[in-house]
Amino acid sequence: MAATGFLAESQAALASRLAALGIVTVTDSRNARPMTVLIEPPSFTSFTYNVAKVTFTLRVLAAPPGNKDAVDYLYTTCDTIIDTPTIDVLEGRPSLTNIGGQEIPSYDLTVAVATQRR
Amino acid sequence: MATTTFLGNATINISVGATPTVYDVSDQCTKCEVMVGYDYLESTAFGDTGHRAVQGLQTVAVNMDLFLSYGAGEVETMLAAIQTAGSCSITVSPSGTTESASNPEFVLSNLTLENNPAIMSTVGELAVASLSFTNGTWVRDITNP
Numbered sequence: 001m002a003a004t005g006f007l008a009e010s011q012a013a014l015a016s017r018l019a020a021l022g023i024v025t026v027t028d029s030r031n032a033r034p035m036t037v038l039i040e041p042p043s044f045t046s047f048t049y050n051v052a053k054v055t056f057t058l059r060v061l062a063a064p065p066g067n068k069d070a071v072d073y074l075y076t077t078c079d080t081i082i083d084t085p086t087i088d089v090l091e092g093r094p095s096l097t098n099i100g101g102q103e104i105p106s107y108d109l110t111v112a113v114a115t116q117r118r
Numbered sequence: 119m120a121t122t123t124f125l126g127n128a129t130i131n132i133s134v135g136a137t138p139t140v141y142d143v144s145d146q147c148t149k150c151e152v153m154v155g156y157d158y159l160e161s162t163a164f165g166d167t168g169h170r171a172v173q174g175l176q177t178v179a180v181n182m183d184l185f186l187s188y189g190a191g192e193v194e195t196m197l198a199a200i201q202t203a204g205s206c207s208i209t210v211s212p213s214g215t216t217e218s219a220s221n222p223e224f225v226l227s228n229l230t231l232e233n234n235p236a237i238m239s240t241v242g243e244l245a246v247a248s249l250s251f252t253n254g255t256w257v258r259d260i261t262n263p
């Protein structure tokens with residue numbers, strides 16, 4: 001059963017905006033792989049039952065090992081996302097992501113989305 | 119003493135215009151304060167040992183925080199309409215539109231909006247408009263029509 005509601009809709013909206021930048025997005029962690037952006041399940045703060053601030057962590061995944069090529073890719077992809085007026089990137093930090101026992105060089109970006117149900 | 123408690127949004131409808139357009143902002147409002155009262159007029163007489171006062175004109179103050187949404191029927195559109203009309207009416211009750219002793223409805227008429235915070239943009243934050251309404255009259259209603 002596909003997810004419904006404001007969390008699913010805000011995630012879909014974010015994925016759509018990333019796709020418009022030519023970025024491959026993944027919302028199922030089983031499909032996370034290098035050269036994609038994994039959108040993790042968000043945290044949120046309710047304003048009312050209809051309005052919420054939804055905060056996503058985007059995990060930008062580069063190809064291992066964590067050498068300069070990987071860092072160049074991360075810098076460029078992060079900059080592409082940050083330089084988008086319709087995506088509010090609040091902060092970012094370098095990270096390592098473990099996928100299938102393999103450590104993947106990555107960047108975590110925190111993105112806020114304001115959403116209302118109707 | 120309390121037999122019922124609830125944590126929820128007040129029910130708020132704002133009417134604007136001579137042929138009123140009603141905006142239900144209940145789902146956009148995170149805070150609503152209604153303060154009603156009277157101006158008190160001095161009626162102290164000779165022989166009184168303290169001040170006395172009688173009720174004068176009604177007073178109304180309404181403060182609310184709304185999510186500042188844009189578009190037809192949305193909050194910013196309503197604020198612009200209130201400014202154009204010059205005044206508005208607000209009907210507020212704690213929970214739902216069925217009046218009762220446990221759900222008193224306040225009908226506030228001829229209110230004026232002090233300021234229209236048309237744009238409240240902060241990166242990464244919800245746009246929240248803090249509104250203040252003054253002037254006008256009030257009626258408390260606990261009888262379901």
